[in-house]
Amino acid sequence: xxxxxxxxxxxxxxxxxxxxxxxxxxxxxxxxxxxxxxxxxxxxxxxxxxxxxxxxxxxxxxxxxxxxxxxxxxxxxxxxxxxxxxxxxxxxxxxxxxxxxxxxxxxxxxxxxxxxxxxxxxxxxxxxxxxxxxxxxxxxxxxxxxxxxxxxxxxxxxxxxxxxxxxxxxxxxxxxxxxxxxxxxxxxxxxxxxxxxxxxxxxxxxxxxxxxxxxxxxxxxxxxxxxxxxxxxxxxxxxxxxxxxxxxxxxxxxxxxxxxxxxxxxxxxxxxxxxxxxxxxxxxxxxxxxxxxxxxxxxxxxxxxxxxxxxxxxxxxxxxxxxxxxxxxxxxxxxxx
Amino acid sequence: xxxxxxxxxxxxxxxxxxxxxxxxxxxxxxxxxxxxxxxxxxxxxxxxxxxxxxxxxxxxxxxxxxxxxxxxxxxxxxxxxxxxxxxxxxxxxxxxxxxxxxxxxxxxxxxxxxxxxxxxxxxxxxxxxxxxxxxxxxxxxxxxxxxxxxxxxxxxxxxxxxxxxxxxxxxxxxxxxxxxxxxxxxxxxxxxxxxxxxxxxxxxxxxxxxxxxxxxxxxxxxxxxxxxxxxxxxxxxxxxxxxxxxxxxxxxxxxxxxxxxxxxxxxxxxxxxxxxxxxxxxxxxxxxxxxxxxxxxxxxxxxxxxxxxxxxxxxxxxxxxxxxxxxxxxxxxxxxxxxxxxxxxxxxxxxxxxxxxxxxxxxxxxxxxxxxxxxxxxxxxxxxxxxxxxxxxxxxxxxxxxxxxxxxxxxxxxxxxxxxxxxxxxxxxxxxxxxxxxxxxxx
Numbered sequence: 001x002x003x004x005x006x007x008x009x010x011x012x013x014x015x016x017x018x019x020x021x022x023x024x025x026x027x028x029x030x031x032x033x034x035x036x037x038x039x040x041x042x043x044x045x046x047x048x049x050x051x052x053x054x055x056x057x058x059x060x061x062x063x064x065x066x067x068x069x070x071x072x073x074x075x076x077x078x079x080x081x082x083x084x085x086x087x088x089x090x091x092x093x094x095x096x097x098x099x100x101x102x103x104x105x106x107x108x109x110x111x112x113x114x115x116x117x118x119x120x121x122x123x124x125x126x127x128x129x130x131x132x133x134x135x136x137x138x139x140x141x142x143x144x145x146x147x148x149x150x151x152x153x154x155x156x157x158x159x160x161x162x163x164x165x166x167x168x169x170x171x172x173x174x175x176x177x178x179x180x181x182x183x184x185x186x187x188x189x190x191x192x193x194x195x196x197x198x199x200x201x202x203x204x205x206x207x208x209x210x211x212x213x214x215x216x217x218x219x220x221x222x223x224x225x226x227x228x229x230x231x232x233x234x235x236x237x238x239x240x241x242x243x244x245x246x247x248x249x250x251x252x253x254x255x256x257x258x259x260x261x262x263x264x265x266x267x268x269x270x271x272x273x274x275x276x277x278x279x280x281x282x283x284x285x286x287x288x289x290x291x292x293x294x295x296x297x298x299x300x301x302x303x304x305x306x307x308x309x310x311x312x313x314x315x316x317x318x319x320x321x322x323x324x325x326x327x328x329x330x331x332x333x334x335x336x337x
Numbered sequence: 338x339x340x341x342x343x344x345x346x347x348x349x350x351x352x353x354x355x356x357x358x359x360x361x362x363x364x365x366x367x368x369x370x371x372x373x374x375x376x377x378x379x380x381x382x383x384x385x386x387x388x389x390x391x392x393x394x395x396x397x398x399x400x401x402x403x404x405x406x407x408x409x410x411x412x413x414x415x416x417x418x419x420x421x422x423x424x425x426x427x428x429x430x431x432x433x434x435x436x437x438x439x440x441x442x443x444x445x446x447x448x449x450x451x452x453x454x455x456x457x458x459x460x461x462x463x464x465x466x467x468x469x470x471x472x473x474x475x476x477x478x479x480x481x482x483x484x485x486x487x488x489x490x491x492x493x494x495x496x497x498x499x500x501x502x503x504x505x506x507x508x509x510x511x512x513x514x515x516x517x518x519x520x521x522x523x524x525x526x527x528x529x530x531x532x533x534x535x536x537x538x539x540x541x542x543x544x545x546x547x548x549x550x551x552x553x554x555x556x557x558x559x560x561x562x563x564x565x566x567x568x569x570x571x572x573x574x575x576x577x578x579x580x581x582x583x584x585x586x587x588x589x590x591x592x593x594x595x596x597x598x599x600x601x602x603x604x605x606x607x608x609x610x611x612x613x614x615x616x617x618x619x620x621x622x623x624x625x626x627x628x629x630x631x632x633x634x635x636x637x638x639x640x641x642x643x644x645x646x647x648x649x650x651x652x653x654x655x656x657x658x659x660x661x662x663x664x665x666x667x668x669x670x671x672x673x674x675x676x677x678x679x680x681x682x683x684x685x686x687x688x689x690x691x692x693x694x695x696x697x698x699x700x701x702x703x704x705x706x707x708x709x710x711x712x713x714x715x716x717x718x719x720x721x722x723x724x725x726x727x728x729x730x731x732x733x734x735x736x737x738x739x740x741x742x743x744x745x746x747x748x749x750x751x752x753x754x755x756x757x758x759x760x761x762x763x764x765x766x767x768x769x770x771x772x773x774x775x776x777x778x779x780x
Contacts, residue, residue, distance in 0.1 A: 043527040045396075100757060112394050112526050113760070116687070119396070120756040123684055127749030134743070247679065251538060254531045302475065306467075310546045317535035321520055324532075326456065328524055 002159065007292035009161040013150070019273070019280045021169040021238050024176035027272025028231035029249065030256035031183065031265055032224040038200040038263040039220040040101065042114035047228060047253065049125035050093060052246035054229025055236045056133050058085035059140045066142070074144035076171070078233055085233065090225035096121055097221050105217070122247075129243050138241040141168060172234045179230055180269060183223070187265065192219060200263065248313065252279065255316035259323050261330025270331060279315045282306045344699055344768045351706050358714075365589070368596035370713050375603035376665050378705030381689040382610055383657030385701035388690055389770065390618065391650040392630040394530045397517075399682035400537025401655045403544055403674070404513060405506030405662025407551060410672045413499035413561050420484045420492050424549065427477020428492070431470045438466035481549040491552045500563045502663045503606065510659025511652045513540075518651040523644040529651075537683065544674035551674060558671040564598035567591040599668055606664065607702070610657060614698045626650055627696070658686075680749060685712060688756045694766025703767055708752075715751060719744040 029051060036044045044050075061081035071077050100117050147170055150162025157163075187193040192215075199206040199216045207213060232246070239245075256275045260267020285303040307314065323330060359367035380402065387393040395401075441462050449455040482490050513536065521532040544551045551557070570576045570591040580590040617623050626646065629636040633643050666672050685708060693704020723744045727737040759766065 043531065045530075100761075103761060112392065112530075115394060115527060115530055116691070117757060117760060119684065119687070120753050120760065122753075123680065123749050124753030124757065127746050127751075127753060130746040130749065131743045135746070248538065251531075251535050254534075258528075258531070308546060310542050311539070313535065313538045313542060317532075317539055320531065320535060324520060324524060324528060 003292040006159050006161040007289050009153075009157075009159055009163045010289055010292065013161065013163045015280055015284050017165065017169050019277045021172040021234075022280065023273035023276030024172050025231050025235045025238065025272075026249075026252055026256045026276050027269040028176055028179060028227050028234070029253040030260070030268035030272050031180070032227040032231070033253055033257045034260075034263055034265060034268040035220050035224050035227070037257070039196065039216060040105070040114070042111045042118065043254065043262075044224075045115065045118040045250065046096075046121040046125060047224070048246040048250040049122045049129065050089065050225065050228040051232030051235070051249070052129050052243055053092060053125055053232075054085055054089040054225065055232030055241055056129050056243075057088040058082060058229060058233040059133065059138055059236065059241060061085055062140050072143060074167070076141050076143045076168070076237055078140055078237055079171070079175075082230065082233060086226045086229045089229045090222045093221045093225040094218065096125075097217065126243065126247070133243070135243055138236070140241065141237045143167065166238075168234075168238045172238055175230060175234060179227070183227075183265065186223075196220065251313055252276075252316040255320045259319055259330055261332045264330065264332045267330050267332035274331075275316055275319060278319060279312050282315050283309045283312050340769060340771075344703070347703055347707075347767055351703065351710070354710060365592050365596065368593060368600060370710060372596060372599050372603060372668055373665075373713075374706045374709045375600065375607050376661050376668065377686070377689060377709040378702040379603075379607055379610055379661040379664070380658050380686045381693065381701040381705040382607075382614055382698060383654045383661065384686050384690045385654075385693075385695060385698060386614060386657060387651055387654035388687075389696035389698075389701065390623065390626040390630065391647060392526075393522075393647060393651055393654075394526065395533045395651070395654070396530045396683055397533030397535075397537035397540075398658055398686045399677050399679050400533070400540040401510040401514065401658040402662030402665065402682050403537075403540050403677045404510045405502075405659035405664075406666035406672055406677075407544060408506035408509050408659070409499055409502040409560065409663045409666035410551065410557050411494040412497055412502035412505055413667075414494035414557060415496040417484065417489045417491065417493035420481045420489060420549075423484050424477035424479075424481035425492065427473050427480065428549070431474040431477065434466065434470045434473060438462060438470070441466070478549045486555075489552075490555065491549050491557075498563065499561050499667050500602075502667070503660050506663030507656040507660040510662070511656035514652045514655030515648070518648040522647045522651065537679070541674060541677050544677070551672070554675055556671060556673045556675075560666065560670050560672065562670060563602060563667065564595055567595055570594060603664060603668075606660070610660070611698055611702060618698060680752075684756075685709075685752060688752050690766075691756055691764075692759050692766055694768040694770060696770030697766070697768050700766050700768035700770075707767070708755075712748065712752075715748055716744070719747045719751075 029047065032050070033044055033047050036042070036047070058078050058081045061084045062076075062078045065071075065077050065081055070080065072080055100121055101114065104113055104117060144167050147165040147167050148156075148163075150164040153163040154160075185193075187197060195206065195211045196216050196219060198209065199211055199213065203213070206216075232241075235241075235245075235249070252275050256271035257268050258271070259274050260269070260271030283305065285305040287300065287302070287304045290304055291299045355367050355371060358370065380398065383401075384395065384398060387395050442459050445455060445458045445462060449458060481492060484490060517532055517536050518529075521528045545553050547553065548555070567588075571587045576591070576594070577587055580587045583590065585593075618626075625636070625641060628639075629641060629643055629646055637643055686705075689704035689708040690701050691704070692708060693702065694700025720741065723740045727734070727740055730737040
């Protein structure tokens with residue numbers, strides 16, 4: 001019995017908690033991709049860099065706040081910097097739309113042209129971020145590091161395995177829940193949100209009903225900027241902030257959006273967790289887990305790891321391929337914002 | 338000014354730029370830039386075949402180039418006999434097992450009826466097969482990687498002339514493109530972009546981690562060359578006479594001579610591919626591809642199988658990129674998986690095609706030359722610019738230091754801006770695509 005409890009604690013500590021945090025970050029990222037897809041109808045390759053830019057803006061504000069001696073006590077100061085970061089990112093994203101995308105919208109250009117333009121935006125933004133903050137690793141988390149540590153848990157429970165809950169994990173999950181609830185309330189309950197859904201469902205009909213397309217697009221960008229900033233900052237708090245990771249995050253984010261069904265917010269959230277849990281479950285070394293659950297004779301010699309951690313992109317990719325082959329519309333048939 | 342004169346003029350300006358670099362910064366550097374320009378031009382021809390002919394957006398150029406590079410290693414590096422003895426059998430057995438499993442999956446796919454049962458059977462075969470392969474694979478990999486890890490630690494290659502790898506690199510890239518195309522072509526166009534982005538990341542991850550095959554981040558250095566070595570040249574009688582008659586020191590001239598040999602080889606490949614591309618583009622096949630690109634629905638109504646034609650052109654373009662990738666590794670004489678960066682290998686090539694003129698092979702070649710030239714020369718120019726902009730500040734001013742440090746990142750911004758500006762204001766590029774009407778006017 002005790003070894004079974006140990007096994008569960010082990011999984012919670014190294015698999016479930018990290019996957020919950022990572023999944024929330026991916027879900028927020030995928031929501032941004034899905035929103036832009038629903039309203040502007042192209043896959044935004046610049047989204048990873050929007051996250052990066054948002055996180056950078058937050059870091060800069062956090063440093064400013066820290067230097068003024070402001071802090072949130074046990075919570076990271078970055079949370080206080082979020083609104084300012086979102087405002088700056090939204091301004092940048094709206095400017096990008098004005099300078100780059102609005103022209104192609106007027107031309108009614110093919111989606112692939114938008115896609116290429118978004119790749120261009122991705123690189124310009126990446127360059128700007130590196131120019132401002134540099135390519136190095138940045139840590140900006142402060143406040144309490146743990147809700148409870150592995151040692152405290154061991155003393156409390158008397159188990160051999162420790163369970164630590166880092167505060168960033170809890171903050172990430174809670175923030176994601178609040179943000180998603182607010183987003184759904186906005187989309188389903190407010191007039192503006194409903195007009196966005198109408199526009200996404202049927203552009204022509206929405207125009208006939210007097211919905212202002214420019215306003216819908218503007219709001220979609222602002223929401224995307226907010227989601228991206230929050231996702232990027234949470235990712236940076238949870239791990240660390242490095243400009244080049246965001247290009248690699250693009251693949252899991254797209255995978256999440258597609259698994260759930262592109263254009264469908266519920267799907268994006270489910271997709272985020274599917275990708276995160278499979279990525280961590282497949283690259284997890286099960287040796288210790290098996291030693292708790294199996295009789296000693298059956299425990300394997302190796303790490304009992306399905307795939308080396310370096311192949312975590314491959315997991316997103318395989319998920320993507322399977323979805324494309326089996327159910328191209330995604331789990332929650334896409335295209336209904 | 339007609340478009341033909343503009344094309345000639347652009348190439349003439351490019352030639353003048355090379356002469357300028359030769360006189361100012363030295364001929365060795367000018368040739369080094371030229372060689373990479375030639376390879377870039379081939380890569381950009383490959384992307385042009387995909388994008389310019391058929392409108393397919395490939396974000397995985399880096400992956401196909403890296404596969405070509407790997408083939409250069411696998412073809413030319415001498416086989417490591419000890420490693421083969423230690424783990425070769427295990428690797429062959431796991432390869433055979435993988436083939437059997439693939440065949441079993443295919444059989445299940447063919448002979449079972451579509452539905453849940455088939456899906457679960459295939460999943461079960463793959464899962465069981467994975468564990469069976471690992472039984473043979475893991476010990477073999479450990480054995481190979483522990484054979485003299487400081488010098489080899491991998492299986493090595495076939496030990497045949499590296500020039501053959503150029504063709505094999507193209508074939509390998511084509512094979513991977515076929516698989517990717519099979520999965521994602523025929524679906525919405527964004528899926529190809531996302532799938533190619535994914536496969537290129539996975540290929541790079543494999544190159545970095547499968548040490549038994551590629552030596553991973555330990556890199557493979559000292560690949561054999563298709564051209565003579567400087568040291569040998571400097572001792573050859575005829576070479577000493579030649580350099581004396583040119584009035585250059587043998588050491589300087591040997592480096593120029595070697596680069597010149599590469600330049601000749603690369604030019605031959607470029608001309609062959611360019612000739613074939615032009616022939617293809619101006620044939621009924623090329624016109625069909627452009628008809629599909631411009632209006633899929635009407636081309637389909639005319640009886641063209643769009644998915645198959647897309648697959649064909651995607652495979653062809655990727656093969657050209659693979660050839661260029663193998664050539665690049667040949668030129669470097671080493672294989673360094675960590676040097677494959679999406680910026681350099683995917684994005685830059687795209688800028689070349691868009692700037693040069695998508696749909697026009699000459700444009701793609703010109704784009705390859707122009708963009709690579711400025712990519713190399715941007716750094717000295719950027720540093721000089723930052724230096725003179727901040728010249729008024731104190732030498733230890735933090736802003737000045739930051740700006741000079743960041744000059745390298747300016748490349749990203751500049752290349753991104755070039756792409757966006759050309760796409761917006763001159764989407765047809767330096768040498769625009771020629772339409773049917775223009776052909777008629779010429780004849």
